[in-house]
Amino acid sequence: MNPSSGSVVFQNVRKTFGAFTAIHDLTLTVDPGTLVTLLGPSGCGKTTTLRMLAGLEHPTAGRIIIGGKDVTMLPANERDVSMVFQSYALFPHMNSLENVAYGLQSSGMNKKEARQKAEHGLELVGLAGLGNRLPAELSGGQQQRVAVARALVLEPQVLLLDEPLSNLDARLRRRVRTEIRDLQQRLQFTAVYVTHDQDEALAVSDKIVVMKDGEIAQEGSPRDLYEAPASSFIADFIGEANVLPCEIIDVSGAQATVSIEGLQHVVPARGARAGRGKLAVRPSAITLEPADDAAFAGRISHAAYLGDHIEYEAETSGGTLFVVDPMVDRPLSPGTRVSIGLKTRGIALILD
Template structure:
């Protein structure tokens, strides 16, 4: 199959989608490079699905320009765009065999049945379902049905492959496996893929880049690492991976780092260009370590806390802490020596996983 050679980039230039006076997407601009997987991430109602549907041509932009492969497709209907979508519901025909489901789009577009059947078989092999062609969808598991939906999209050899919350109907273990399979297939074939989810972990796992949306606009765009380590605002810091948000004061900058005072402690964080003054410290749960002790007892530096809740989860402990700066949520890999609920302790901070954002 020649899927890789057809990969095309996607560009939005000041694109909006309005319903009356309500903006579902408001003046959004971004570029998706050919052959990459970019995730549209955000809470329900942020505009991510509407954005995806505008790429597909299932929604028409109220303003701005949409380009696919450098071609202006803003006013083209879905039938005139070489784009396919994998839906959340799979949308398989229950009365058709797996092979016929995969070949359906080819047959409808005029491909001879023999050729369509051969390409369907190849598509099923690609997704690990060779030999399943004569089964009905009802005879497959949820994960296998999702693979059929992916194969059906792949055989059409699209310039852009779209995923609309494709894993939301699967259990947690299968969801992890399927996201890895989708990512591996995308990289193997060099597909341009746009992926919509509200699951932050899923987005971090599959993406080359992530576009975080909130309230119809883009909050931040970057690689998973950039978004996690250097969020630009409170929303992104809290939405990507969760963060403890504490009031601090930026007191100095230089050499690519900024010094932030948190009570009597000073912490070094990446310099994101914020001016001196009040800031929010976004502290990841795994950037906090806990040990028994109190300030001044010789056990080391830190902030005094009381353990409100201690939960053992096998590979790590989860703690809810009470501190002078507010409640803290901590993920600590030290399961051999847990600190019990009700105990006084010291919370210290690692050198990674802390960022300063505007208040």
């Protein structure tokens, strides 16, 4: 565990702007040395939550505790946190080393020691030897790592990252998010990470907190949220899901037997009772076979080849299914009648 890492606790935090309530009674704990992602659509409250943690906004009610210290009303410069902004906010006239050393010198450290720590910071993020380059001479991913190094050398209890990859193209985002996760796990710093990108959250997080309308909709590990969504909103927001009405025929211990259009399937019961229910079915959990007569039947209405898989839309009496099929060698043409089957994984009862 990094000795500088601290916990974060929100206790019944509320934030209002005039008559508008942005955050409703938020209670959340971030354990030391973990990376927790605040995820949700625009306007859900994730950025307001991060700004309150940074001291850029103050709660209307409740408490914020960092490393056991109540910081609720402390200004930003009196909190032991560092922030990596969406724009990186690097000084264009300073080279990488000077950018990383700036905060250290501003806090009173002598120039020689600040330079040594800045060189070590650049080495930590894989930029050793690039200290003399200006931001304009670096790639987007390298600029992002300079911003992370500048924050890390201050040895904060908590590192805050606000949409840090949004300015990068898709391929670079994948690479840099891996670098951030590897760095966090190696150095064991506490991080709170804001994004609207579900794949990004799944890739970097120890815990994901999904927010909706200023409240926590669900929190848990990436696997928990993907495989056991608590609601239709979570099922569709964390990855894509087909939300289908079903009949819960029988519940026996931890297992439930459900029927969808006459097709029976066994899934984790999750506390459900016999009767009507809803099933979240991931696009990759659906199988399609050409057939004219089946218990759960449909017709292909759209097919798109994407290299390593084909995306289908299949019309059924219960609505349109979105299907991802890796069987690119046996494409199904629009108009084909199909029998719809379900795999073992990627299917969950949802309880809203």
